Amino acid sequence: MTLEQTHLIVGAGLAGAKAAETLRAEGFDGRIVLIGAEHERPYERPPLSKDYLRGEAGREKVYVHDEDFYTANAIDLRLGRTATRLDTSNRELELDDGERLRYDRLLLTTGAEPRRLQIPGSELEGVLYLRSVGESDVLRERLDHGGAVVVVGAGWIGAEVAASARQRGLEVTVVEPASVPLERVLGREVGAFYRDIHTDHGVKMLLGTGVEAFEGETAVESVRTSDGRELDCDLVVVGVGVQPRLQLAAQAGLAVDNGILVDERLQTNAPGVFAAGDVANARHPFYGERIRVEHWANALNQGPAAARSMLGQSAAYERLPYFFSDQYDVGMEYSGFVRSWDRVVFRGDPAGREFIALWLARDRVLAGMNVNVWDVNDDVQALIRERVAVDDRRLADPDIPLGEVAQLEKGGVA
């Protein structure tokens, strides 16, 4: 008789929940314990800055699984429990109530948390962050009262919150040190597209300036910018990026560097310990380097991949990074990973708000984003994956299907 094995998952977010589901789906019949610091069962975060925040979608929409899924699959879901200490030599995990759990395999899906601003007035009431469903509830209630909101940071979260607040009729000002929103990821041309959709909807975009202080008695009443403006407001939402939650891994002596370092099978440097989702800085076979991806699809797919690795299946995780964003009536999907590029080629006109942008270095496509154009994401990914030389004119020509741009190039036909 073999002893029952125990697989622990720390972090009951999307990656953790999908990993637990996959362990069972792949036939693991031992004990699964899924530990989550939050009191909610696992949920998805994208709606929290979009329809859920605007009150257009209910709580049921956000959950990863139905309530009875966990008992039906014999997954021991421990909510409101934080894992506080990991001992990898004795394969033991300690929880905040002192309970110790032995494991055969352990998966860390501890996610990421918002970077906090440390400036005067940071502690004032009404200076909000958005990561959890509870924080989305608080923000939604504030939006119900109307008024003026200052959004600090024009990254994805800031931009989506600005759009939702504007759609709810608030006066919205965005303060962002870069010259356009999302400049680091998208560059100036596509960033300018996002600037324009916000200004067209009446958002005041204060670009090229930062925030010096929040001011008010007990609650925030105004924001002082580094170029000397005073912005009166009822509320501030800070979206200045996230950082991976590394405390447990670092304390346990796992290798960490901008995330928990894992190989292409999502295994850490400790035997039997894996990591996935926002917290994992994973070696990517396609890129030949480690990357950490802070997006929904990565959590959705890496959780299951880690579960399969925990069961001894030896497939590498090699999906290309993918994410999406919805702002007003502009939906987009982005595939690829790019730190630098030579140029952006457009297929379609950004002014018409239906286009595909492709980021290239020399004659190779590194990333692509389709805006209000659908069913082309597989073609964009194929262009990236195949690493074929492409011609800018054909890439830009809407009469040549994207899928055929690569094929023509491969076949060498001019």
Ligand SMILES: Cc1cc2nc3c(=O)[nH]c(=O)nc-3n(C[C@H](O)[C@H](O)[C@H](O)COP(=O)(O)OP(=O)(O)OC[C@H]3O[C@@H](n4cnc5c(N)ncnc54)[C@H](O)[C@@H]3O)c2cc1C
């Ligand atoms: C408002 C918002 C909107 C977003 N919109 C999009 C979008 O449009 N498109 C997109 O691609 N991505 C989006 N994302 C990003 C996406 O939600 C994340 O990439 C995804 O949530 C990552 O999932 P995860 O499971 O890795 O981590 P998380 O979702 O961060 O979950 C980790 C969980 O682990 C728990 N935990 C941490 N440490 C411990 C511990 N020691 N013990 C127990 N539990 C612990 C945490 O409490 C948390 O619940 C959005 C994120 C936010 C916040």
